Amino acid sequence: MAGALNAALVDSLAADDRVLVFGEDVGPLGGVFRITDGLAARFGDDRVFDTPLAEAGILGTAIGMAMNGLRPVVEMQFDAFAYPAFEQVTSHLAKLHNRTRGRITLPVVVRIPFGGGIGGVEHHCDSSEAYYTHTPGLRVVSPGTPGDAYRLLRQAIECPDPVVFLEPKRRYWSKESTSLTIDGPGIDRAVVRRPGRDVTLIAYGGMVATALEAAEAAVEDYWDVEVVDLRTLSPFDDETVVESVRRTGRAVVVHEASGFGGYGAEVAARLTEQCFHHLEAPILRVTGFDIPYPQPKLEQHHLPSIDRILDTIARLQWDDPGSNRA
Incomplete structure (x- = not known):
């Protein structure tokens, strides 16, 4: 699944110059789980870059970028680390489209490694999906297979709405014999x-x-x-x-x-x-x-x-x- 997510980011960055990837340690390090491995070297630090340790600032910056025509993909390093950005999610990311009567769209993808199964310490494992699904204005996605991880992330990045993309970290190393394609069930289908x-x-x-x-x-x-x-x-x-x-x-x-x-x-x-x-x-x-x-x-x-x-x-x-x- 980690490789499928990486491939989805590579293909999305290559297909659309408006796509940016940023967050804590996603640049040269390639992320804690190496999901962004090699992206900065391939696409440059103007499109894949590290940020300060400030989740509210990361998401607030993404919102401003999206308002000006870009398609940011941001990573919250762990599920419980995303809570400092929650006010940005509920007050702005989820509401601006409605607040402006549709004049503003926010094609922002918020990638969050979530859930347990890795023996993480406090703040490193949590299941926060109900907070986001209870917030009108967001799409909330969580893939269960490597093939779907690729497909759903590509579809999320192309979606005009903000998407909270919950990646089950316990399945990052799961494997599946499948071709990586965006074709198949749509983002809203079980x-x-x-x-x-x-x-x-x-x-x-x-x-x-x-x-x-x-x-x-x-x-x-x-x-x-x-x-x-x-x-x-x-x-x-x-x-x-x-x-x-x-x-x-x-x-x-x-x-x-x-x-x-x-x-x-x-x-x-x-x-x-x-x-x-x-x-x-x-x-x-x-x-x-x-x-x-x-x-x-x-x-x-x-x-x-x-x-x-x-x-x-x-x-x-x-x-x-x-x-x-x-």
């Missing part, structure tokens, strides 16, 4: 990664691979599990997800963030409203716990696991969720 008939697993970002592994493991219990990768969290692709849940009659939403007020609650509510007469059981969630993000040695207990997903699927098989499977 996709079915694995067809099934018994239950729909809904995931995004780093949890897509976990959901697919759980679906394969569920075969031993004779459960045929469908996996839907949301890809874009906002706007939500009701059509694809609703069609799947109406067909299977059961759904489980999986995400790393805490459950209370989490993104999965919105998904469950939408599906309940649109699929009520098709549901065989309540829509359930598998999430992180309602605690501050834990220390590295405890992270494995906090993140949704294959076993937790399978235990939740088992609760959907009977009229009495508390009964044991024979």
Whole structure:
């Protein structure tokens, strides 16, 4: 995935002189995760450059650049490092298009390595998607595969709207045999990664691979599990997800963030409203716990696991969720 993101940036910079890439250590170093490796040497420090350690300043500068016709791609070095820029996101990036009655567009992409799975210390692992999806005026995207990382980042950079691009850092080193192409599902479309008939697993970002592994493991219990990768969290692709849940009659939403007020609650509510007469059981969630993000040695207990997903699927098989499977 890291290579796919790097290729997307290379191709976008080559295709459009208005594209700029900047942030902390993205220049000669190539970024903490080496996503921008080699870009400064190839395109020069007027198009790929380092910034001071000032996230609000990084994003505020990007907004001004976009107002004047450029297409900035900025990197927030880690998910929780982006919070100092949150006022810029909510007060300006998300609202200027509406505030000016459409006269100003802000084609800004905010790249954020997010989520856990790498044993990071405090401020280096967080799941902040609900903050951004709750903010009207933003598109929020999170790829789950290397091929989608390339496709979605290219599409995000070409998009006229501001895009918060959440990169699952635990999947930076994941591999996939695929050609890198911008063709395929659009930026606002979910996709079915694995067809099934018994239950729909809904995931995004780093949890897509976990959901697919759980679906394969569920075969031993004779459960045929469908996996839907949301890809874009906002706007939500009701059509694809609703069609799947109406067909299977059961759904489980999986995400790393805490459950209370989490993104999965919105998904469950939408599906309940649109699929009520098709549901065989309540829509359930598998999430992180309602605690501050834990220390590295405890992270494995906090993140949704294959076993937790399978235990939740088992609760959907009977009229009495508390009964044991024979």
